[in-house]
Amino acid sequence: MNRKISKSISVIITVLFVFTSVVFYSCNKDDNDITSSATISTGLTGQWQFTITPLYHYIDTTMIKGKNGYDFKADPSINDEIYLYESNNQIRGFTGPIEFRGLKTDSIRLGVFEPVDGRYGVDTSMIKSAEMVLKQNSMGFLEGSAKIVLDRDTTGVIFDTYTIFGRKIGNITTDNINNLRNFALASWSDKICSIAGDLASFICGILSDRVFRPMANCWGTVDGGGFYVFGNTGPGSILPVWTVTCYYPFEWSACKAREYDFNINYGGPVTGLTELEALVKAEASWLNNIGYTSDSLIVAEIESFYNIYGNFAITIAHDVETQGMAIYVNVENGSTIAHTHPLIQRISNTISHYFNGVWLYSGRNISDSWYLRRSDFLVCNTPVIFYYLFGTASVNYN
Numbered sequence: 001m002n003r004k005i006s007k008s009i010s011v012i013i014t015v016l017f018v019f020t021s022v023v024f025y026s027c028n029k030d031d032n033d034i035t036s037s038a039t040i041s042t043g044l045t046g047q048w049q050f051t052i053t054p055l056y057h058y059i060d061t062t063m064i065k066g067k068n069g070y071d072f073k074a075d076p077s078i079n080d081e082i083y084l085y086e087s088n089n090q091i092r093g094f095t096g097p098i099e100f101r102g103l104k105t106d107s108i109r110l111g112v113f114e115p116v117d118g119r120y121g122v123d124t125s126m127i128k129s130a131e132m133v134l135k136q137n138s139m140g141f142l143e144g145s146a147k148i149v150l151d152r153d154t155t156g157v158i159f160d161t162y163t164i165f166g167r168k169i170g171n172i173t174t175d176n177i178n179n180l181r182n183f184a185l186a187s188w189s190d191k192i193c194s195i196a197g198d199l200a201s202f203i204c205g206i207l208s209d210r211v212f213r214p215m216a217n218c219w220g221t222v223d224g225g226g227f228y229v230f231g232n233t234g235p236g237s238i239l240p241v242w243t244v245t246c247y248y249p250f251e252w253s254a255c256k257a258r259e260y261d262f263n264i265n266y267g268g269p270v271t272g273l274t275e276l277e278a279l280v281k282a283e284a285s286w287l288n289n290i291g292y293t294s295d296s297l298i299v300a301e302i303e304s305f306y307n308i309y310g311n312f313a314i315t316i317a318h319d320v321e322t323q324g325m326a327i328y329v330n331v332e333n334g335s336t337i338a339h340t341h342p343l344i345q346r347i348s349n350t351i352s353h354y355f356n357g358v359w360l361y362s363g364r365n366i367s368d369s370w371y372l373r374r375s376d377f378l379v380c381n382t383p384v385i386f387y388y389l390f391g392t393a394s395v396n397y398n
Contacts, residue, residue: 044091044104047170048082048142052376054254055145057160062259064369065324066357072257072321077375080169081184085177094181095377096188098252099126108134108142112252114150120220120227121185130252132164142166152225152251152258162254191378193218196229196246199320200385204244206354208286213238215245215388223398224260225251225374226383233267234315234388234395240271241279241390242286245397248383249374257321257371262384264366266330267394269311276392277302290389291350301343306392309338313391316351319370321382325355329362330395338362347389 053076060069084093084100091110093100097120102110112130117123127150134144148160172180197212204212215238216231223232230236230245249260271279280287280302281295292298305312310332317326327348331338338344339360352358361368373382386397 044084044086044108044136045174046084046168046172047080048084048166049078049080049169050082050142051165052077052079052146052252052254053163053165054256055161055163057254057256060257060259060371064259064371065319065322065326065359067322067371069257069259069371072371072373074254074256075380077253077255077377077379079375079377079379081377082166083172083177083180083184085172085174087174094184097121097124097185097250098376100132102132108132108136108144110134112146114225114250114252115222118222120222122219124222134164134166140168146252148253160253160256188377189218189220192220192227192229192248192250195378196248196383196385199383200244200246200387202320203316203318203385203387206289206351208242208289211242211286213243215243223247225249226260226372228397229383232397234313234386234397235270235391236388239279240276240388240392241283243388245386246383247386247397249372249381250376250378251374252376253374255373255375255380257373257382259369260372260384261367261369263396263398264315264328264330264361264368265396265398266313266332266364267396269332269392270394271392273303273306273392276390280390289350291346298343301341301346305338305341305343308341309333309335311391311393312338313393313395314344314347314389315395315397316387316389317368317370318355318385318387319372319382320385321371321373323356324359324370325351325357326359326361326368328366328368328395329360330366330391330393331362331364332393334364336363 054074082095089104091102097115099113100110110132111128113126114129115124116127129150130146130148132146134142144164146162214230215236221228221232226249228245229248235243277299284295313330315328329338339362373380
């Protein structure tokens with residue numbers, strides 16, 4: 001995933017912290033390793049709630065699909081599932097797949113490490129994305145700031161900074177920290193799979209009679225500050241008709257949008273034309289939803305399209321924040337005007353009624369950008385859903 005350079009610096013006001021009336025939510029609140037009481041120790045070991053508030057950040061003036069970066073608000077995010085463990089002034093911790101490592105001296109200095117490269121939990125490495133400098137006050141609260149050090153957002157300018165406020169909301173037993181980590185990771189994985197599935201069902205309900213076919217199992221392919229929840233290759237292992245994945249942005253950050261760049265690349269043939277036509281006929285229940293009143297009409301237009309452009313794949317991408325939609329048409333011969341064919345125009349004209357805007361792209365390999373809001377723990381994250389509609393070729397999303 002490549003970053004673009006054109007950014008400008010803007011300073012937004014510092015937001016005062018609100019110390020009370022915060023909703024407490026935690027999948028682990030009933031776990032035996034966590035205790036809550038009216039009196040909680042002042043040490044660092046425990047479960048914490050962090051409020052992350054933007055201090056200095058960049059206002060992106062790049063226009064993408066009718067929006068500028070400043071069209072998206074930058075809000076605080078609250079994470080109720082920060083776990084810290086202190087031993088001999090060494091500090092370790094985690095929240096979901098994010099890890100904390102640091103020291104306690106005159107201050108508390110923590111590095112924030114995020115997963116990169118590969119399938120999370122199997123072959124994923126970690127990279128430092130932010131640094132925190134905190135103090136624990138006489139009331140036991142943590143206060144300080146964080147600075148983004150991983151250059152995902154800008155090049156050659158000052159990085160985003162955030163203020164941090166933390167309060168302990170539970171004690172944890174030191175001899176069960178590893179069990180708690182495994183439990184928290186499983187909880188996080190379940191959450192992201194459930195949220196992504198619910199979001200994908202919106203389009204499934206409109207276009208496919210609520211047929212939901214994930215491209216792969218929910219195991220999370222890590223890529224550029226986020227996860228492809230159901231794999232990143234379409235159509236996947238089920239059928240070359242109507243399969244779904246979701247790119248979910250996930251970064252240590254307040255709730256702020258940044259530009260994500262995507263590549264939608266041709267991957268080679270996966271089925272023959274005759275087999276595809278048979279599958280399309282078998283899925284006739286949703287043909288009317290994409291503009292076809294008879295299977296003979298769509299078969300005729302598929303044959304016409306295939307004879308001109310060769311093997312192909314049609315993907316619909318949906319931004320749940322802006323309700324924007326893009327159609328990506330990957331074709332074997334690399335034509336950049338394939339989206340003008342009646343097959344694609346009919347689909348576009350039909351489904352455009354459900355979206356705020358529709359953008360069409362075609363070629364062998366396609367590049368596109370979206371603005372996505374992201375945070376560290378599924379607070380305000382707004383993903384892009386990729387729907388492999390149908391085709392004779394595979395597509396790789398990255």
